[in-house]
Amino acid sequence: MAIAGQFAMEELTLTLPATMQAAVYRGANDVRLETVPVPDIGAGELLVRVHTCGVCGTDLKKIATGSHSAPRIFGHETSGIVAATGAGVDEFKPGDRVVCFHHIPCGNCYYCQRKTFAQCATYKKVGCTAGFEPSGGGFAEYVRVMDWIVQNGTVRIPDAVSFEEACFVEPVNTCIKGIERLQPCAGETVLVIGQGPIGILLAALAQRAGARVITSDLHGQRLTISKDFGLENSIDASRVDVIQEVRRMTESRGADAAILAVGGNGLIKTALDAVRPGGRVLLFAQTARGEAAIDPAAICVDEKTLLGSYSASVDLQDRSVQFVMGREMNLGRLISHRFPLSQSSEAFDLAAHPQPSSMKVVIQPGNSWPASRPGSRRRNAEGNS
Ligand SMILES: [Zn+2]
Ligand SMILES: [Zn+2]
The missing domain is CATH 3.40.50.720 (NAD(P)-binding Rossmann-like Domain)
Incomplete structure (x- = not known):
């Protein structure tokens, strides 16, 4: 069964389209579904086909206030499968299920030595993009993962863990x-x-x-x-x-x-x-x-x-991964609403105006993938979307 699942995952990576759908931020309270190029990758990089990306309060704040220049593609709680690898990448291969961090500090500079990771110049660079100014890119069908994130910020998802659960690595860390x-x-x-x-x-x-x-x-x-x-x-x-x-x-x-x-x-x-x-x-x-x-x-x-306390700490990454991948808590139970990419605006709207019944809201570009792994099978198990 695992082998059949693997084949299904690899089918998803066989042909790379030239364009894809993405939720593009165009200014305050203006996010549009657009067709954009699938990002190119370079040596040491990965192209990840996004299955699920959590909607985070910080995404909502950026969208509502227009605090960032447009256009951008947000989304940083991203899980999916490797669709292509750049030259020199040995750690990962197409079909691997992964979750990606979008910020990783260098570990060596003045700030990193003092554990003030958020002030590290490397940390401030966003290492995942679906195009435009790098901003996470999880609210798109494909995301380019840059080399330092491939080396230190990409984690393989065990078979027993769903894509949805894996998205919690960053929020659990915070x-x-x-x-x-x-x-x-x-x-x-x-x-x-x-x-x-x-x-x-x-x-x-x-x-x-x-x-x-x-x-x-x-x-x-x-x-x-x-x-x-x-x-x-x-x-x-x-x-x-x-x-x-x-x-x-x-x-x-x-x-x-x-x-x-x-x-x-x-x-x-x-x-x-x-x-x-x-x-x-x-x-x-x-x-x-x-x-x-x-x-x-x-x-x-x-x-x-x-x-x-704000944001995540690289120090706690292993503990956070252990917590999520070890399924120490039923994180899927925290998700109340799952939206396809085409309904991103509805997802942001609901997350910004939570209802009594709403908990974590996720956007799932991979909602139409074959149900070959737990990540697909669990959909709608407890949701009301
Ligand atoms: Zn977040
Ligand atoms: Zn540093």
């Missing part, structure tokens, strides 16, 4: 990084505000670190899903006061730590009020610059600490 920053430990109570897919991942990771986790969300449907992941202590914020409820559950003290997994600044005060004196608050979704009201005495007198 969550592991956030948890490393917060350092929850056994005996502590951690409140996680927001139970979208990222909030659930953060909560599950905090629980694995030994903490007692309390989750909260305005949508009961989300709390039902988080309970499936063993997150039993939940607060329906549409009905009860989160701060009072957390205090009730912690002998009136407040949680030892809180994670804010919802965007906007409105809940920073709630998070600070929900932790005990000396407690800490991790801002995980506050990516928009601006000002927020904070009681300075909460930091000074009450000795509470505000922390932040």
Whole structure:
């Protein structure tokens, strides 16, 4: 059966078309399905045929604000199969199932030596493109993977793992990084505000670190899903006061730590009020610059600490890969909506305006591939698209 599957995968790479479909960003709130050339690859590079690409909050922010010059093709949570290899590539061959990172630091420079990887000049270069200014390229049928990403940022997907699951390597990495920053430990109570897919991942990771986790969300449907992941202590914020409820559950003290997994600044005060004196608050979704009201005495007198974490860390890549490829969590359960590439606009729209039932949204250029591997077979298993 594995052999038949392999043949099916190779069929997908036999003939390379000259053009392909892509969701092209043309400016603020303007993404169009266009026909563009299939990218050429050079020595040491790969051409990957995209099966699934997750829609990330950072993609939505770029699209909504028009913060980047146009045109571009976004999408960086990309899995698919190798369609062609450049000269000198021995590690991979056509038909291999892979997931690609889009940023990899050099590992040697001043910043890398100090583990400030995001400041590395190599890290700032995006190493995957479907054309135009390199921007990830996962929202297209094919993506060109540049040599340093082939060497250090391309991971083979085991047979038992679906393309959808593999797309979580980057988001899981960002969550592991956030948890490393917060350092929850056994005996502590951690409140996680927001139970979208990222909030659930953060909560599950905090629980694995030994903490007692309390989750909260305005949508009961989300709390039902988080309970499936063993997150039993939940607060329906549409009905009860989160701060009072957390205090009730912690002998009136407040949680030892809180994670804010919802965007906007409105809940920073709630998070600070929900932790005990000396407690800490991790801002995980506050990516928009601006000002927020904070009681300075909460930091000074009450000795509470505000922390932040953003993006992934190359240091945590192996752990993230192990977590995803080892299927330590049912990540497919976090996907609520799957869209073909032709409906990318709908996908972005839904992801930008989440409904009570929506969790992770993915775009699947490979939704019509033969059902030869788990990645294809699982489609619609739990989704409602
Ligand atoms: Zn992302
Ligand atoms: Zn570097």
